[in-house]
Amino acid sequence: MSHSELDSTYLGAFIILLLATCSFSLITFLSSKISKKLANCNTERLKVGFYECGPTTVKQPNKINIHYFFYGILFILFDVEVIFMYPWAVDFRLLGLFGLIEMLLFVAILLIGFAYAWQKGVFKWQSIR
Missing domain, CATH: 1.10.287 (Helix Hairpins)
Structure with missing residues (x-):
């Protein structure tokens, strides 16, 4: 196998890797931009509510023994x-x-x-x- 044949063998794999990397980057970029456009930006309701669901805690949580x-x-x-x-x-x-x-x-x-x-x-x- 000559040097030029070896280069052409790896050229196809390199092109596939390059296309996969570019398509992954493009899909990631587009999905982040689309999700920001479609997301509900009203955060006022979240600021006044409880962070976790359920009733408010009335006593200190139990300690876990070491x-x-x-x-x-x-x-x-x-x-x-x-x-x-x-x-x-x-x-x-x-x-x-x-x-x-x-x-x-x-x-x-x-x-x-x-x-x-x-x-x-x-x-x-x-x-x-």
Whole structure:
């Protein structure tokens, strides 16, 4: 394949990419202009009403206990651990002893993190009052 044939091969792809980019830009520009022309510009009614629907709040909303967030973070941590362990379990025989040692090290690091969270009292539930 000569240099000129290679250039002509990519020329068609370049033209398609250029047309797609131009048409996307044109459609985006026209839709923003048309929506501004057709939109209702009367904002006075919105200024005097409530921002959210429903009745007005009469008391302070409930506080969410911080322990829910700790449990959520720990769930995500151990969920990601399972995601990393699944491919290892599928290819366990191909990885051999080296793969086993790597996974044992990975699980040991996670268990150290779990023990640290336990030692810091993340799993002790105390109410906020």
